[in-house]
Amino acid sequence: xxxxxxxxxxxxxxxxxxxxxxxxxxxxxxxxxxxxxxxxxxxxxxxxxxxxxxxxxxxxxxxxxxxxxxxxxxxxxxxxxxxxxxxxxxxxxxxxxxxxxxxxxxxxxxxxxxxxxxxxxxxxxxxxxxxxxxxxxxxxxxxxxxxxxxxxxxxxxxxxxxxxxxxxxxxxxxxxxxxxxxxxxxxxxxxxxxxxxxxxxxxxxxxxxxxxxxxxxxxxxxxxxxxxxxxxxxxxxxxxxxxxxxxxxxxxxxxxxxxxxxxxxxxxxxxxxxxxxxxxxxxxxxxxxxxxxxxxxxxxxxxxxxxxxxxxxxxxxxxxxxxxxxxxxxxxxxxxxxxxxxxxxxxxxxxxxxxxxxxxxxxxxxxxxxxxxxxxxxxxxxxxxxxxxxxxxxxxxxxxxxxxxxxxxxxxxxxxxxxxxxxxxxxxxxxxxxxxxxxxxxxxxxxxxxxxxxxxxxxxxxxxxxxxxxxxxxxxxxxxxxxxxxxxxxxxxxxxxxxxxxxxxxxxxxxxxxxxxxxxxxxxxxxxxxxxxxxxxxxxxxxxxxxxxxxxxxxxxxxxxxxxxxxxxxxxxxxxxxxxxxxxxxxxxxxxxxxxxxxxxxxxxxxxxxxxxxxxxxxxxxxxxxxxxxxxxxxxxxxxxxxxxxxxxxxxxxxxxxxxxxxxxxxxxxxxxxxxxxxxxxxxxxxxxxxxxxxxxxxxxxxxxxxxxxxxxxxxxxxxxxxxxxxxxxxxxxxxxxxxxxxxxxxxxxxxxxxxxxxxxxxxxxxxxxxxxxxxxxxxxxxxxxxxxxxxxxxxxxxxxxxxxxxxxxxxxxxxxxxxxxxxxxxxxxxxxxxxxxxxxxxxxxxxxxxxxxxxxxxxxxxxxxxxxxxxxxxxxxxxxxxxxxxxxxxxxxxxxxxxxxxxxxxxxxxxxxxxxxxxxxxxxxxxxxxxxxxxxxxxxxxxxxxxx
Numbered sequence: 050x051x052x053x054x055x056x057x058x059x060x061x062x063x064x065x066x067x068x069x070x071x072x073x074x075x076x077x078x079x080x081x082x083x084x085x086x087x088x089x090x091x092x093x094x095x096x097x098x099x100x101x102x103x104x105x106x107x108x109x110x111x112x113x114x115x116x117x118x119x120x121x122x123x124x125x126x127x128x129x130x131x132x133x134x135x136x137x138x139x140x141x142x143x144x145x146x147x148x149x150x151x152x153x154x155x156x157x158x159x160x161x162x163x164x165x166x167x168x169x170x171x172x173x174x175x176x177x178x179x180x181x182x183x184x185x186x187x188x189x190x191x192x193x194x195x196x197x198x199x200x201x202x203x204x205x206x207x208x209x210x211x212x213x214x215x216x217x218x219x220x221x222x223x224x225x226x227x228x229x230x231x232x233x234x235x236x237x238x239x240x241x242x243x244x245x246x247x248x249x250x251x252x253x254x255x256x257x258x259x260x261x262x263x264x265x266x267x268x269x270x271x272x273x274x275x276x277x278x279x280x281x282x283x284x285x286x287x288x289x290x291x292x293x294x295x296x297x298x299x300x301x302x303x304x305x306x307x308x309x310x311x312x313x314x315x316x317x318x319x320x321x322x323x324x325x326x327x328x329x330x331x332x333x334x335x336x337x338x339x340x341x342x343x344x345x346x347x348x349x350x351x352x353x354x355x356x357x358x359x360x361x362x363x364x365x366x367x368x369x370x371x372x373x374x375x376x377x378x379x380x381x382x383x384x385x386x387x388x389x390x391x392x393x394x395x396x397x398x399x400x401x402x403x404x405x406x407x408x409x410x411x412x413x414x415x416x417x418x419x420x421x422x423x424x425x426x427x428x429x430x431x432x433x434x435x436x437x438x439x440x441x442x443x444x445x446x447x448x449x450x451x452x453x454x455x456x457x458x459x460x461x462x463x464x465x466x467x468x469x470x471x472x473x474x475x476x477x478x479x480x481x482x483x484x485x486x487x488x489x490x491x492x493x494x495x496x497x498x499x500x501x502x503x504x505x506x507x508x509x510x511x512x513x514x515x516x517x518x519x520x521x522x523x524x525x526x527x528x529x530x531x532x533x534x535x536x537x538x539x540x541x542x543x544x545x546x547x548x549x550x551x552x553x554x555x556x557x558x559x560x561x562x563x564x565x566x567x568x569x570x571x572x573x574x575x576x577x578x579x580x581x582x583x584x585x586x587x588x589x590x591x592x593x594x595x596x597x598x599x600x601x602x603x604x605x606x607x608x609x610x611x612x613x614x615x616x617x618x619x620x621x622x623x624x625x626x627x628x629x630x631x632x633x634x635x636x637x638x639x640x641x642x643x644x645x646x647x648x649x650x651x652x653x654x655x656x657x658x659x660x661x662x663x664x665x666x667x668x669x670x671x672x673x674x675x676x677x678x679x680x681x682x683x684x685x686x687x688x689x690x691x692x693x694x695x696x697x698x699x700x701x702x703x704x705x706x707x708x709x710x711x712x713x714x715x716x717x718x719x720x721x722x723x724x725x726x727x728x729x730x731x732x733x734x735x736x737x738x739x740x741x742x743x744x745x746x747x748x749x750x751x752x753x754x755x756x757x758x759x760x761x762x763x764x765x766x767x768x769x770x771x772x773x774x775x776x777x778x779x780x781x782x783x784x785x786x787x788x789x790x791x792x793x794x795x796x797x798x799x800x801x802x803x804x805x806x807x808x809x810x811x812x813x814x815x816x817x818x819x820x821x822x823x824x825x826x827x828x829x830x831x832x833x834x835x836x837x838x839x840x841x842x843x844x845x846x847x848x849x850x851x852x853x854x855x856x857x858x859x860x861x862x863x864x865x866x867x868x869x870x871x872x873x874x875x876x877x878x879x880x881x882x883x884x885x886x887x888x889x890x891x892x893x894x895x896x897x898x899x900x901x902x903x904x905x906x907x908x909x910x911x912x913x914x915x916x917x918x919x920x921x922x923x924x925x926x927x928x929x930x931x932x933x934x935x936x937x938x939x940x941x942x943x944x945x946x947x948x949x950x951x952x953x954x955x956x957x958x959x960x961x962x963x964x965x966x967x968x969x970x971x972x973x974x975x976x977x978x979x980x981x982x983x984x985x986x987x988x989x990x991x992x993x994x995x996x997x998x
Contacts, residue, residue: 061086067098068532069521070112071172071514072683074398075242076523077104077112078620081515081534090535092116092515102620103222103523109243110681110695110939110974115514117692119535123497125510126539137508142540145507146547149464150554152489153189156461162190162439164461166451169196169411170468171400172684174519174531176569177544178402179409180561181466182417183435184552186410188560190439192422192446193460195413196406197468199448201399203780204365206407208374209396211655212382214646215419215601216407219387219639220357220395221525221622226252227391229355232262232346234286234377235363235786239270240680242361242397242524243974250274262346264289265363266675267705267753268746270977277345280748282337283673284787286364287659290376291322292332293347297383299327302351304385311643314654318379321656350380355391362399362677366785368663370777375655382652388640398524401531405522408602408623409573413445413781418576419602427598434579435560447781448474449774455483462489466544467511469685471500472759475783477769478735493544496687498761510541514688517543519566520618526636528604529620545569567615571608578605601646606633662787663775670727672710673751674788676768680974681939682757690762693834697936701829701840702739702766704792705753714792716741719895721795721827721842724754726771726788735770738763738795738827752792756785764820764828794893795827799871801841801889802900802925806909809858809884810837819856823847835910838902842893849873849889857885865923874923883908888925899932900925903942937982938968938975948979952986959983 061084070077078101082094095116099106128145129137156164167185169178178196185194206216213219225231225248238246253259253274263275266283281289297303298319308315325331329347333340350356358381364373378394380386387393398404410417420427422443432440446454452474454460463484474480484490484504492505495513502508518533537543545566552561563569582599603624610618622635645652666673681695689695704722716722720741726734739754747753758766775784810816820826824845831838853875854860862878871891877884886905904926908918921927933944943966956962959979963970969979 063093066532066534067101067530068515068534069401069529070108070115071401071531071688072109072111073242074400074403074524075103075245076401076521076525076527076529077101077108077244078529079108079112079115083534092119092534101529103525103527103529104244107244107247108972110972111683111689112244113940113972114689114692114695117694118688119515120691121538123691124513124538124541125494125497125508126541127510128540129505129508131506137505142542142550145509146550146554149491149507150551152462153551154555157189160461163193163441163445164459165189165191166193166446166455166460166462167195167464167466168448168451168468168470169194169406169466171196171198171201171398171403171406172467173406173544174402174517174521174566175405175409175573176519176566177466177548178406178411179417179569179573180545180548180552180563182410183437183560184548186416186441187432187435187437188439188552188555188557190441192413192441192444193451193454194411194445195448195451196411197448197470197473198400198403198406198411199781200473200783200785201362201365202396202403202407203412203447203782204367204370204777205360205374205396206412207371207780208378211371211375212378212653213640214648214653217601217639217646218396218404218524218526220393221637222248223637224357224391224393224395225249226255227355228252228259228357229353229391230260230262230349230357232264232350232356232358233271234264234358234360235365236359236361236397237265237267237269237271237677238359238397239273239974239977241399241678243680243972245397246271247973260349262349264346266748266751268744270680270981273977273980277342277349279336279338279342279346282335283675283751284367284369284662285336285659286373287369287376287657288325288332288335290373290380291325291657291659292327292329293350293380294319294322294376294383295327296329296347297351297380300351303383307385307643308383311645311651312382312654313649313651314656315383317656318654321658324658351384354384354386355389356381356384356386357391357393357395359395359397361397363786365396365782367782367787368775368777368784369660370782371779372655372657372660376657379654379657382654388638388643390638393638396524401523402521404524404526405520405528408522408577413447413451416440418573418579418581419600420598424598430580430598431576434576437560447776449776449781449783452480452483453774455487458486460487462491463487464491464493465501466493467495469499469501469687469759471504472685472767473756473769474774475769475772475785476734476774477767479774480769493547495541499685499687500759500761509547510539511547512537512541512543516541519545520570522623526622527620528618528623530616530618532616565612567610567612570615571610574604574606574608577603578608581605599646601639663784664773664787664789666789667727669731670789670791671750672790672792674724674726674771674790675751675753675786676756676772676788677753677786679755679757682755684757685759686757686762690832693832694936694939694942696831696833697942698939699755700831700838700936702737702755702758702763703742704737704739705742705744705747706792707747707749707751708743708745709749710752710792711741711743715794716743716792717894718743720893721797722792723795724752724771724790724792726773726790728773734773735767736765737768737771738765752790758829762830764826766829795842796825796844797827797842797893798844798846799842799889799891800893800895801887803839803841804836804886804902804905804909805839805857806835806884807837810856815856819852822852833902833906835906849875849887853877853885853887859884863919863923874925876922881913883911883914883922886922886925901927901930901932903933904930937978938966940971940975941967943968945982948982949986952983957983957987
């Protein structure tokens with residue numbers, strides 16, 4: 050019952066605040082309307098910030114669902130320490146922090162600072178990252194601090210440094226709207242950076258002369274706006290761009306003046322490119338693309354000046370990812386296609402603060418403020434600024450090697466913050482073994498369903514989005530405020546506070562006595578300008594003084610901000626300077642003066658020798674495995690799975706295959722399959738079980754699986770378990786796009802849909818116990834608004850009545866068994882309320898007649914079902930109710946079958962579908978899929994007409 054406030058009671062006050070989305074590297078601004086009363090603050094509404102330069106008011110489906118992920122249920126709220134019996138027990142902050150500080154101090158004395166390590170995340174704010182780097186590298190004295198950005202951006206970082214002398218992305222999003230040609234390489238922009246895709250799509254509408262090329266082994270939704278598609282062989286990117294460099298030289302399309310005045314290394318780069326046959330026919334053969342399409346791409350790139358090449362994980366996640374990045378940059382330098390509006394190589398980051406972490410030294414080979422161990426004087430400069438006694442002598446272990454060092458016993462303590470390496474790293478089974486063997490594992494985490502918590506000796510509850518307060522830097526170097534709007538639940542605390550408290554307990558009170566994130570940011574900004582030569586020198590000028598280090602990253606003017614100025618900080622791109630009137634001025638694009646951060650001011654073209662993927666195919670593993678993100682999920686789902694509508698687009702782990710590969714293995718659409726690889730000794734690597742999706746857009750001989758599922762959401766959904774821990778020799782980035790597997794049908798004699806009310810199973814342990822009784826079981830957990838859905842499959846003939854009685858808290862109130870077909874339909878009630886619902890079908894094929902989950906959700910929400918509803922439960926739908934199919938539009942919950950029926954009824958375009966069903970009218974993330982469905986229905990009609998004729 051809702052209690053109304055008396056007329057004289059104070060009414061809740063409303064206010065508006067802006068913050069930044071915590072998902073991809075686009076860095077969208079978010080506008081939030083808050084309601085505050087005497088006891089609490091809550092979010093009333095959430096939308097895109099029209100004033101933010103990254104998104105101008107747009108949000109993707111994940112961003113628009115942020116408010117749905119903020120429930121306190123499933124949050125960590127108290128520190129925990131594992132006792133001698135192996136059980137995590139709640140303790141006070143003082144107990145947990147004192148324990149960590151004492152153990153760190155003891156390890157430093159007995160084994161040295163290098164026995165301690167940290168593994169961080171692009172989900173941290175810059176202020177968190179800064180304090181972590183200062184504590185571990187400056188005072189504990191260990192170089193072994195790395196970040197999950199190693200898994201997505203490290204190769205691009207090294208490519209930038211080799212070419213430009215700094216990890217500097219030269220472009221801005223505005224360049225997409227000012228380009229004549231945009232090339233997407235290894236980037237499914239439509240799913241992974243949806244708002245940027247919408248900006249590019251609008252740019253194409255506004256400028257009919259703009260051409261777009263998509264280069265990707267898969268036909269993705271990004272191809273919707275492509276003028277040209279090159280479905281190249283995985284791993285052949287360097288060969289493609291080496292060929293482009295030779296093509297530009299052979300056709301007289303080089304910018305000789307630019308090369309002579311502003312670059313070095315061109316002759317060596319061209320010589321390396323020409324070591325292989327550079328004829329169009331040879332390159333087309335090696336890349337497995339049509340020669341005419343190849344020539345068209347080369348001609349467009351060579352003849353246009355304003356070219357932007359967007360590249361992402363399809364380039365970076367390779368054992369030769371750095372070289373691929375440099376092969377792209379070489380072509381831009383050779384044509385003078387950067388430092389101009391609408392021109393440049395543009396690396397798109399995967400996480401909201403991957404760049405902010407790099408700014409403060411988040412990678413193991415970096416120091417703070419864009420310095421590194423290789424730069425003469427950098428250690429001394431950072432050590433002097435921090436008054437830090439223990440700056441390491443050289444770089445530490447990169448992510449994959451870090452966990453190998455833990456396995457070898459070299460690392461005795463590991464602090465993990467805001468990431469889930471038990472799922473996300475390659476060879477994840479081996480990673481889990483290393484974590485289990487590590488004497489001290491500390492995990493700072495906000496969500497209770499992170500797989501890594503199973504290996505934690507100390508758990509620290511962290512604040513999450515809407516609670517964290519600080520800054521992030523997006524893909525275009527734009528620093529934005531992520532504002533703390535709500536109070537963290539329970540005893541959860543900010544990551545920077547946890548680190549600073551440990552630092553103070555280790556005796557470094559003066560270094561870590563921060564009053565808040567604004568104080569940390571100001572120190573970070575001061576360090577960026579400390580002995581940083583400005584303005585940048587021109588080519589051929591005199592060497593710098595030994596005490597100074599030139600670096601492009603410079604936000605020193607922001608160090609002057611007081612608390613109010615920091616709180617009011619508007620988005621700004623670095624480098625930052627003061628104008629003539631004292632105003633803060635950001636930098637839209639870099640290298641407009643063609644002066645680079647190398648010793649002589651010249652950009653470097655790097656010789657590149659193309660290499661094949663290191664994970665080789667074989668008779669046992671004949672299929673090339675590609676992994677990646679999907680539209681509505683983020684990382685390992687600990688946040689996005691909290692929004693029911695985000696779970697419906699791709700509800701289960703899946704494997705996408707070409708029709709011929711599926712037919713050769715006896716696999717049909719919707720069937721269950723099993724994937725496995727082979728390790729170096731020939732043993733089985735991984736066990737991934739998933740639904741089959743058959744797609745003509747998937748190249749034959751290759752398969753795609755999503756990276757998101759973990760042990761809390763699927764029985765066998767860890768993509769990382771299939772991948773070898775092979776890395777780029779320069780960047781240390783793993784080869785996550787080039788696995789080697791085979792796919793086979795998953796034996797199963799039955800499949801089932803189980804729906805239960807939230808709380809029937811107390812946690813992951815209850816689920817695991819129930820599932821172990823089902824032989825050969827596959828399961829996927831799909832949280833919904835009023836229920837939790839499970840898709841099950843297995844072998845044998847379970848005693849379902851006994852299983853339900855044992856695990857579902859109440860006996861069946863409805864039960865129907867189809868003896869002839871071997872099917873079961875059942876439901877359980879408590880005081881008239883639906884508590885669980887089960888439908889089992891015999892055989893390996895999933896039933897064509899799927900239950901109406903939305904209607905059943907209404908039944909679970911109802912206090913009392915009507916007689917008609919109760920009679921209809923066993924069928925899983927009301928009589929005459931249509932199946933809506935797989936969810937396409939998450940915003941408005943519109944299914945595929947509903948959309949196809951509307952198309953067949955006459956809605957022959959996306960706009961008409963939006964007018965009838967509202968699909969595609971909010972965030973726009975589903976528009977490419979809507980367009981594909983329209984085209985498929987039209988194609989089916991044309992085929993039917995031809996057959997009739």
